[in-house]
Amino acid sequence: MTLALKALISSALAGLLGLDSVQAGQFLLSRPALVGPLLGWLNGCPLEGAKIGILLELLYIDFIPVGGVVPPNGTAAAAVGVLAHAAGGLAPSLAFFIGVAAGVAYSPVEYRLRAARSGLNALIEAQVAAGDLRLRRWLARALVMENAALAGYVLAMTGLAALLGLLPGVSRLYPGADFAYSLMPWLGLSGLYFRFRTQIYKKG
Amino acid sequence: MLFKMFLRSFLLQAGWNYERFQNLGFAFALQPALEKAYAGGDRLKAALLRHLEIFNTQPYMASFVLGNVARMEERAAAGDQDMVKHLPGVKQALASSFASIGDRIFWGRLKPMTVQLCLLVWAGCGFYGWLFTDMTETPAFGVLLAGPLSGIAVYSVFSVYIRWKGLKAGYACGGSANCALDAANWPRLIRLLSAAGFAMSLAIVLLAFGLLAGFNCGACRPADLLLKIGLPIAVLALHRVARAFGRSVFFSAGLILAASVLLFGLLKLEPFKLYL
Numbered sequence: 001m002t003l004a005l006k007a008l009i010s011s012a013l014a015g016l017l018g019l020d021s022v023q024a025g026q027f028l029l030s031r032p033a034l035v036g037p038l039l040g041w042l043n044g045c046p047l048e049g050a051k052i053g054i055l056l057e058l059l060y061i062d063f064i065p066v067g068g069v070v071p072p073n074g075t076a077a078a079a080v081g082v083l084a085h086a087a088g089g090l091a092p093s094l095a096f097f098i099g100v101a102a103g104v105a106y107s108p109v110e111y112r113l114r115a116a117r118s119g120l121n122a123l124i125e126a127q128v129a130a131g132d133l134r135l136r137r138w139l140a141r142a143l144v145m146e147n148a149a150l151a152g153y154v155l156a157m158t159g160l161a162a163l164l165g166l167l168p169g170v171s172r173l174y175p176g177a178d179f180a181y182s183l184m185p186w187l188g189l190s191g192l193y194f195r196f197r198t199q200i201y202k203k204g
Numbered sequence: 205m206l207f208k209m210f211l212r213s214f215l216l217q218a219g220w221n222y223e224r225f226q227n228l229g230f231a232f233a234l235q236p237a238l239e240k241a242y243a244g245g246d247r248l249k250a251a252l253l254r255h256l257e258i259f260n261t262q263p264y265m266a267s268f269v270l271g272n273v274a275r276m277e278e279r280a281a282a283g284d285q286d287m288v289k290h291l292p293g294v295k296q297a298l299a300s301s302f303a304s305i306g307d308r309i310f311w312g313r314l315k316p317m318t319v320q321l322c323l324l325v326w327a328g329c330g331f332y333g334w335l336f337t338d339m340t341e342t343p344a345f346g347v348l349l350a351g352p353l354s355g356i357a358v359y360s361v362f363s364v365y366i367r368w369k370g371l372k373a374g375y376a377c378g379g380s381a382n383c384a385l386d387a388a389n390w391p392r393l394i395r396l397l398s399a400a401g402f403a404m405s406l407a408i409v410l411l412a413f414g415l416l417a418g419f420n421c422g423a424c425r426p427a428d429l430l431l432k433i434g435l436p437i438a439v440l441a442l443h444r445v446a447r448a449f450g451r452s453v454f455f456s457a458g459l460i461l462a463a464s465v466l467l468f469g470l471l472k473l474e475p476f477k478l479y480l
Contacts (some may be wrong), residue, residue: 027360033352047342064311118223139218176465186436190443196402
């Protein structure tokens, strides 16, 4: 399978898994800890996929999707991170940081998708008032839009990462990125530790 | 009918929007109960339109509200007009209460605990790639999947159970604004999860420092060992201070990346490895 085809399939899979984060199920199948090794395996680098995935998970676990908040998207981060390494040819360390940025940058896209659906309320009400009680097609439409948006985003960001890899002088970033990458587990563990420590001190 | 509602509740947030939040998913999940209660006609239409109004709660806990509202609609269809009058207030009160409980249990505790479980399973299988970013030895793919899947399995079993239990409990006591709020000892559960989460966090951090010391012990000078242990402590402190100033984890990550690129990329200092 060519790199491009693998990237295409991986993006589609990321789009599908991404639905689990908010739209459907919410079994945590969209978490970077799972998306990382899965896409890594699909692209021939399961170890790097798992490492990128779990480190993103440790950073992204800091964000809680309460109320209307759109947290950074962990699925997009893991998918772009793994594909930037596997298909874009970047070192895992740089791919990881690109993944972090890609997950954060997806939030405005997600926000716009949610905001766009507000306009559907009047249409749905009019449909129901007219006697057509089928709500299923509106939900299906929302699912397809979310899936397509995330898959397209992952593919586009992977393409950008591959272009970045072609730039002269990128390799000069690697020693620093590698070192920073080696410290990321500690940053993630810190978040995990202080989250529960705060809860204990607040007494529930 | 309850089982159909249960299955549909997995799509509660499919139509999430900023104007009315989970309204579309809620109406969709409630539809089997409304169709059974009103059996078509204008009353069914009016009931469905009622539930296309604003609604928002924690998605797993929504089933408590769904069950309650299904019972209220049944009673309204049977002629109890007070139910229609009280419905918006009861729905809103329950949505807020269960959102607060659900956010604490699922987002605040169980979700991070799935990551802890993943790390502990990986550590138990001898895979330390989550700590040693330079590790090149690839474990079996089954081991790589076992970590995240163990956390996901525990989380999903509990969340699916709560969805089903909530639907049944809400349906059993439907009609009041405090219905099913006592379905479990929530404060005790929250305290237990906090304690378990903290214990696992502590175990993982101690394990990480133990591995760091163990892998470097005897392989480098004491001064180097101190530096290698001091650096992670500095990272922990940086994160703590950044949080105290309201900065997210990305601020700390960006700072570490910028400093590292400056030192080892632009100033060309010799980088060292945290692990040997």
